[in-house]
Amino acid sequence: MSEAHVSTATAHHDPFVAHQFDDQPQQTAxxHHDPFVAHQFDDxxxxxxxxxxxxxxFLGQEVLFFGGLFTGYTVYRSYYPEAFVAGSHHLVIFxxxxxxxxxxASSLTxxxxxxxxxxxxxxxxxxxxxxxxxxxxxxxxxxVIEYKxxxxxxxxxxxxxxxxxxxxxxxxxxxxxxxVMTGMHAxxxxxxxxxxxxxxxxxxxxxxxxxxxxxxxxxxxxxxxVDIVWIFLFPxxxxxxxxxx
Numbered sequence: 001m002s003e004a005h006v007s008t009a010t011a012h013h014d015p016f017v018a019h020q021f022d023d024q025p026q027q028t029a030x031x032h033h034d035p036f037v038a039h040q041f042d043d044x045x046x047x048x049x050x051x052x053x054x055x056x057x058f059l060g061q062e063v064l065f066f067g068g069l070f071t072g073y074t075v076y077r078s079y080y081p082e083a084f085v086a087g088s089h090h091l092v093i094f095x096x097x098x099x100x101x102x103x104x105a106s107s108l109t110x111x112x113x114x115x116x117x118x119x120x121x122x123x124x125x126x127x128x129x130x131x132x133x134x135x136x137x138x139x140x141x142x143x144v145i146e147y148k149x150x151x152x153x154x155x156x157x158x159x160x161x162x163x164x165x166x167x168x169x170x171x172x173x174x175x176x177x178x179x180v181m182t183g184m185h186a187x188x189x190x191x192x193x194x195x196x197x198x199x200x201x202x203x204x205x206x207x208x209x210x211x212x213x214x215x216x217x218x219x220x221x222x223x224x225x226v227d228i229v230w231i232f233l234f235p236x237x238x239x240x241x242x243x244x245x
Contacts, residue, residue, distance in 0.1 A: 055218045059225050073177045083170030088240035096238035099142050103227040106135035114220045117213035129200045136193045143186050188226045
């Protein structure tokens with residue numbers, strides 16, 4: 001008797017072997033992968049947990065990064081309080097307040113976008129993402145206006161920096177923090193604009209629904225974090241000298 005016939009006969013007479021043979025079609029069906037789940041995950045729950053953990057870990061190291069900048073700012077502000085106030089007087093509060101309002105509005109549109117994705121509202125999702133993108137670009141446009149004004153006034157730290165009075169060197173430290181902190185924040189905004197663009201395209205194609213919206217939700221966490229950083233930057237940089245008026 002051939003080996004194949006022996007295996008078949010054994011399967012019929014041995015209940016354990018027969019049970020293994022019967023389970024094979026079921027295993028094949030179970031291993032059919034969910035189209036919304038990446039190959040390295042077992043199911044949607046595991047994928048959601050991994051993605052969420054990864055995003056919060058990333059945001060945690062971002063907190064450490066900006067926390068270092070805020071700590072340095074606080075230390076030098078304690079050393080040169082008059083110079084920091086003087087430097088703050090040359091920042092236009094209107095532009096800072098406008099950008100604060102713009103980012104708060106963008107947080108609202110981003111939250112509404114996540115809600116639209118969770119409820120399979122494709123047109124609303126696209127609209128809210130476009131609104132978030134527009135507001136992000138408005139913020140960056142305002143920063144360009146501010147940076148150009150500082151360039152024209154020779155307030156860029158370096159060899160061309162100009163400030164009349166004995167506080168020149170100390171004021172230059174203030175503007176060093178100003179450009180590093182707002183520049184890094186603006187870089188995060190640019191990254192956000194770059195990431196949200198393909199999200200809008202995918203949303204237009206109908207790739208997000210109540211079954212799969214993790215990319216929109218995770219990007220929302222990133223966007224809210226960037227907005228929160230600005231909420232701290234605005235009073236620290238722009239409102240520092242109000243008490244001196």
